[in-house]
Amino acid sequence: MSSHLRRRSLLKFAGAGALATVAGSALAGCGSGSTGNVGNAGKNVVPWPTYVPFSGPTPDAPGDKSGVQPLYLNYPQNLVRSVPEAPGDGSDVTAMVITYGAPPKPLESNQFWQAINKALNVNLKVVVVPDAEYGQKMATLMASGDDLPDIIMFSNLQLPRSHEFVQSRCADLSDFVGGDAVKDYPSLANIPTYAWQGMGRVGGRIYGVPLERPKPGNSLYVNRTAFQQAGVPREWRTEEFVAAMTGQSGGGRWGIGGSKSLFGGFGSIAYHAGSLGAPNAWELRDGQFVSTLTTPQFEEALGVMRRLAEKGAYHPDTLTLSATDMKTFWYNGSVLSITDGFGAVARETMDGINRRFEFDLARPYGPNATPWQSAGIFGYVTFKKASADRIKLLLRVSNYLSAPFGTSEYELVNYGVEGTHFTKYSGGIRTTDLFKVENNVNLPIKYLGVAPAVLHLPGYPEAAKAVHEWEKAVLPGSVADPEAGLRSATRTSKGAELTRTVGDAIGAIVFGRKPVSAWKDAVTQWRQAGGDKVAEELAKEHAAAK
């Protein structure tokens, strides 16, 4: 056979293969629904799940409607069992989930994982995705064929077309959890309505179970000891704040630190904008959505941040460091304050600080502060389309993992097995060394289902009290994002880009790469790239939701 002929036949073969590829994707394309239908306006909307609060142990200080959480200084003595029988049937359950920790130890040697599997009576298989790669991994997953895991977890990260994906590829849960149906899953019924609303409906239907988060949003966490030693008051005004931050900087110490991901969007500016009275993402004016970016308060906040950077109060490597690195600097006292989500109010933070200093949150510094509330959720989980029985099983798993504070299920999911991962003493729980490697962060089941958060920091009652005081002082004046739960087609397709444009511009102006005057251009760019359209669509949705 001559080489010429061989090359020919090869080309033919290649053509056939390519045809097969095209035909394959054409077939896969058949039957999937249309897109651009995620809005709820003009749809027959399913009712929100009925809220049936769990009557748990009596708190040391009560929560309230403004979002202040019930405070538990001590761990409850008597636990309730909330799930009478194991939810599963021994089958495999696969889950794709974000992680902020090290990968879990393998199942064979992981007693926590084994205990969870036994309690759920499933063989839980997790695909853990480090948070930094999460967006990329999700894009790949959404682009893939039918190879979906049973449980897919969505974080608050803007993912292009995620709602279309959910609508066309995930199970519709409306008939299982809408209205009173949710009562079959008591822990899910205990999830407050604002969390369901924060997740929102897609095309009028419910497709997920929210991962509840308390109302406080991105906040500024401070090293209270250092500021107190310098005579900085707890209640401060803008000038006092700037003076405190710059006064404490120098000699390998910085007043404030941020991280790369915070400058990917609004994260870095939330505390400042809220302090100075800028609306939370949008302001509803006569039914119109006015972006916070266009307000003078927002620009003022940008100016404050820029002054901090100019005066050397910002850690100089803020734009290149990861959140984890910056936290380490905060723990060891070389950075005196950091911006972080409210999830930082957790035992891991207290362990990281290790009583080197007093943990506290910064009060907003402006006279007419409008602290920004969170979306009420960390994200939500959706399930792969399956038979009704399978969906019910997955909901029971979700129900178990969402068991409220004060139940034995909560204890297992959050602390592991008594005697192995923790021991009890009067009023508290002490975790063992094994817990450091076997826990619900490394095996990230806390992102598959989670109880509504209460304020309880085992072993750190003084920190819990400080947070409770802060919540009482700050939350009554806080504002919600009016966009929460509303759908905009432009938002789902362009949201990621829009958010990044804003994050890039904030970073450039704060760190002096661009003058403050460049902000106007950035806003114009944002409006033209789709911001105005999002506002328009949201206004329509809002009117329909009334």
Add this chain to the structure above:
Amino acid sequence: MAPGALYFLVFHYGALFGNALAFVDYVPFLGLADSAWVGLANFQQMLGDPQFWNAVANTIVIAGLQLVFFFPAPLALALLLHSLVGTTVKRFVQSVVYLPHFLSWVIVVALFQHMLGGAGVVNGWMGEFGLGAIHVIGNPDAYKPLVVAQLIWKECGWATIIFLAALSQVDDQQYEAAALDGAGWWRRLWHVTLPGIRPVIVLLLILRLGEFLEVGFEQFFLQRQAVGPEAGEVLDTFVYFTGFANGEFGYAAAAGLFKGLIGVALVYSANRIAHRLGEQGVYRR
């Protein structure tokens, strides 16, 4: 030859059909067939997009700097290594200069940050001696030289391999003859060594030109945010952000296709020039 053919079939010829994405408004979970056909709209959008042209400009400047500074560096290093006499010393130096190639970009970038960052080692010293801080990391003006310096540090040693192989092919008798005629080191380099390895240099140059716009991805992806897209966006990160982060797969495919076509044009013309100059180029005529 079957595995080789299969490789080309699947990863090259098969993948070529992915370029069809450039002509549709691709929605991943709908598939290629159900996505709306938009013809050349993606290309029109691209030609009128200042962000795209910004990425092109950055890519060309960085590629130019790489060509001028990175391309000759391994050649110089190879000549230096070649002139070393002791085999043990040579082996040792070679191992040392190869090592950085095996470090991932994440490590290299972190290393540079720890050395040159605002809170890095160098600025720590500067502070101790009462000198002002030098602003390298996160400084858009220093960004392009920085990325080229990083590339030289990481890849220079590894890139010497082919040059060293070529150098070992140069006939020793020519050196001896030249030395007998009284030629010094420089003259031997100019008249014997360089002409001896010229085909290899030209070949590598043409191949490099074909990848002219492929300045790299990870290195730029990791450092883009610190300097902003104006200074830090290159074509590869542009494709990533429009495609994966924004979900505009069709548009991203169009930009990728643009890059590929430029590459083909560059290889073709460089090869033509090489043939004109009497060189072999990538293939013998």
